[in-house]
Amino acid sequence: MAATIPPRAVYAEDPARSHGRKVAEPESATRTPFARDRDRIIHCSAFRRLKEKTQVFVAHEGDHFRTRLTHSLEVAQIARSLATALGLDADLAETIALAHDLGHPPFGHAGEDELQVQMAGFGGYDHNVQTFRVDTKLERRYPRFEGLNLTWETMEGVINHNCPVVDNLEKPSWSAIAEFDADYGLRLDTWASAEAQVAALADDIAYNNHDVDDGVQAALFGLDELRVVPLIGPHVDSASRDYPGCDAGILRLEAVRRMIGAMVDDVLAETRRRAAATGVAGPEDVRRLDHALVAFSRDMAEDLSALRGFLMERMYRHWRVNRTRSQARRMLAEMFQLFLAEPDVLPAEWYARAEGRDEAGRARLVCDYIAGMTDRFAIEEHRKLFHLDSLN
Template sequence: MEIDTKQLGFGTCARAPWAVDPWASRGRLVAEPVSPTRSEFQRDRDRIVHTTAFRRLKHKTQVFVAHEGDHYRTRLTHTIEVAQIARALARALKLDEDLAEGVALVHDFGHTPFGHTGEEALAELMADAGGFDHNAQSLRIVTKLEQRYADFDGLNLSWETLEGLVKHNGPLIVEGGKPLPEPIALYNAEHDLWLATHSSLESQVAAIADDIAYNTHDIDDGLRSGLITLEMLEELPLISRLLAEVRCRYPGLEEPRLIHEVMRRQITSMVEDVISVSQAHIKALKPQSADDIRHAGRTMAHFSDEFVTADRAIKKFLYRHLYRHPNVMRVRASATRIVRDLFAAFMSDPSAMGDKHRHKGIEDLPVELRARKVRDYLAGMTDTYAVAAHRRLFDHTPDLR
């Protein structure tokens, strides 16, 4: 018995003309039969969730390494929160929610162990061998390194999801811009992702959702750690206003509830601001297709001037009081040493990586190509795996507490 797709719970009626149409996808690098039960972007999202890379996010640092406490965000919980905000924005703007969610779920796949600390260390180590960029590494994971399917390496994601992934921060080919990261340049030569244009609005809301999520939740984790206090937040006009609002409505509210009420209002205010700005841009442009958004020449989903100022103030505050706090910097120094030590050990003796079948012949490669193999292996590690590998190979492992 065949499935009657007309009776399934998805269709085109809720999407606006400027939304990406999942039934008119530009396709996949390797052609596949159309699914009778899922759109192309639902299939992408499902493939992303079932990857090893997605599961590894559970043990990768957001700000605080995992063993510092069970209640801090990890890359996985951060990613889920980004996806929720992206989906809310997509629904409000009548976009394809599955595409927005898929781009949000995959956006941090390429992060190294120990968050940005590991990325900075690996970028320095790879300076003469193609560099390291976590966004480019995300693309490499979903197009090469995940090896699960019989017909292709990677996930064979749709053009639209890959476009959203690589253009997470806007067009990559701009006048006077930096050279393309090697993984992106190699893939784009085979499957043109229009790197000189903006991405779809679905991708844009996933990108701004990332900012909204970590602006809010890094403050929350900072308060939980004690490195940030409510009194310190008074210097931020947006947060100060929200604090006053909650205290006025709920006098004497205990601190954990107070913090949650402020954080939820922060997310709501930022989401509503992005919706308002995006609607104004859509009204002015009058786009009739997703390509009209791509060729608009500007980002359509962003903060208003007022919230740009608030966003910058929050980022500056977090950098000064949290990301560069002496306690965090001490852990970062230890994490940097672990990444450096492992890279040197694997370059000297590739067999130390294990998995002899996958790493066979690496020792015979030129230094640059060997370094890229080590990069892929090291970048895929979780915090816990990296620490365990260091303990196996070295007599002393730095304390991450």
Template sequence: MSDDSTGLVKMTDTADFGASLAPGQRRPARYAASAVPSRGRRFPEPDCPSRSPFQRDRDRILHSTAFRRLIHKTQVFVFHEGDHYRTRLTHSLEVAQIARTISRQLRLDEDLAEALALAHDLGHPPFGHAGERALDRIMAAFGGFDHNAQSLRVVTALERKYLDFDGLNLTWETLEGLAKHNGPLADERDPVLKVVRRLEDGWQSLEAERWASGEAQAAALADDIAYVSHDIDDGLRANLLSLAALADVPFVGEIVRSLPQGAHLDGSRLTYEVTRRMITRLIHDVVQESRRRLAALDPATPTDVMAAPQVTVAFSERVAGDLASLKAFLMERVYRSRRVMGVMEEAEAVVARLFARYLADEGALPGGWRAAQAGLADRARARVIADFVAGMTDRYAIAEHARLFDAAPELR
């Protein structure tokens, strides 16, 4: 092994891994999910001769309708505000790339980490967290709404492509990681845990009280790395941030202060240099801290990682503290800025008006959804409507609003 200029470790030991190993990879560690056989699928299927179970999961997620719809779902800025801002789709792809990098360095299963990264936002409604707030508020009397719980519903019930089952019939490991990537599920009121309990009925436990796999932990941190660094990029593009304002902010400030100076320098190149260095340093910190924790834990199986007394894949204490301060800065200057909040408040109103119209007028729903909720009790009917609204893209929601109310919100 040798170091390169990024500070990450080059993996050169490829012995005994087999023909499927990509350059730079090593045999997965004994604590990787692929070190033991998969615990299976809810509906048994024959093995694929050309792909591992986790590769099949990744491919099913990638080819799902819900994944394609992420291209027109808001990350921070609504799609028509600019062609170069992140969407939920580009964000998910960026998370997947970072998750694979971390997993490769820690000798985890890259395919499982990638599958989890690609699936983690499938349940997001239109307009991102604004749409989620609106749905949760209006669904309060019917069980609430949570995008993580909705992601599980998408992959286990709402995707309907296969002849023999609803959902994507993903492996136990992918469902477990998707359910618990943010940590153990201890509160029975947690909407994610409620979906988990329904999945476990007649199948097997997802072990809600334990940590998720190392791959899921890696995907969760990849999400943090991607959105923090790229929301800075988008905030700079939108002129909500400046490099001067970032110079005194924890973690990113050190990078900004180290940039070359001069009026001749291209601002877009400087912006990219900031985010590039951020991602590299954050990955390096995760890898170094996680290796330290793995060495102390000395896990012999994937279960040892799940049963550990603390999270195993993690930022160092110092970097975790700096990131908390950086997120607070972004909350004030970007997410709660007058420009973003003005658009998001109107977006919340669009989602709320659509839901209320569908609830009051069954005929307003498209044919298949109208049939799905016909004759149901109020709670079940509201959940069907929430599923329909959550599946909308931003532009479909805007078009539906124009159809039902003869008014198209500008969201600017």
């Protein structure tokens, strides 16, 4: 039996009523504004570089582990499915999902932690703000403007998808967003659209499931150890009962598949319950709520918290992961300090941008250069800078 596509929800964003772009452009004859945003993200260089940026494992550690690119694609798939089932604009949800990690530096959270240290005296670093900088400044593809000139709804969702962030505007690291918001009015004191909230929940669903999958593949823990962990444990048990004697690799994938399904079903049920309880009748009603519309149930949130605790102890703080984190942070620190002290060793186009800047301006430029690196490029760049036999 074919799936039934739900009617458009009354609180869905309408691309025909978009607030538009900061720089006005003629509309596309074949795509909605949100679909056009999605295509701009897919074609930008920052999106391509995600293919060799760390999720948990560094790119060279194996071809089967997730990268930022595969993670973003998984988030986008889940976001589109959730949005379609809820009658929301699937293009907008998918677009925000594809864009949400564009600002991540090499080496995952280790890279972010080190750039925060290095930029402490120069305005700070935040990967969400870096994503905004990619979208509005660092991508250079068009003759009339810097960045991608995305729609208001996409920019709102990229910046504000988790919760209202107006309090962050006081942070030095958020100064670029504060300036943009003052000029463009992104309404960061409210919740974002339901589509943006869908993207945020899809991120949670994707990374928790694929980190379980990657953790087992990396032998950081085994399937049997997961049986006592809330959320994933029951699905390992049910898959084992349904397919006795099944290959362990297939069993792992089946358990993860079931966990994704359970989390998706929970979001759909809870969101529909909240929509009925609050009586939201349009997109603005979603923004005016004092809580998220798209959410996990309380029971699912508790189980998810327990799973995250297990992953934190057994995966994110595993000694093998810690060694990589330590190496990555030292490499980025050494490169940052060298580039800041000797900007003439930057590539020519970056050195040209550094000329005439004060120290804080040079630090931001160095940060932009490093944040845009892939894992592999950062390793090679460090080798060239600190080992004479690697010069070319």
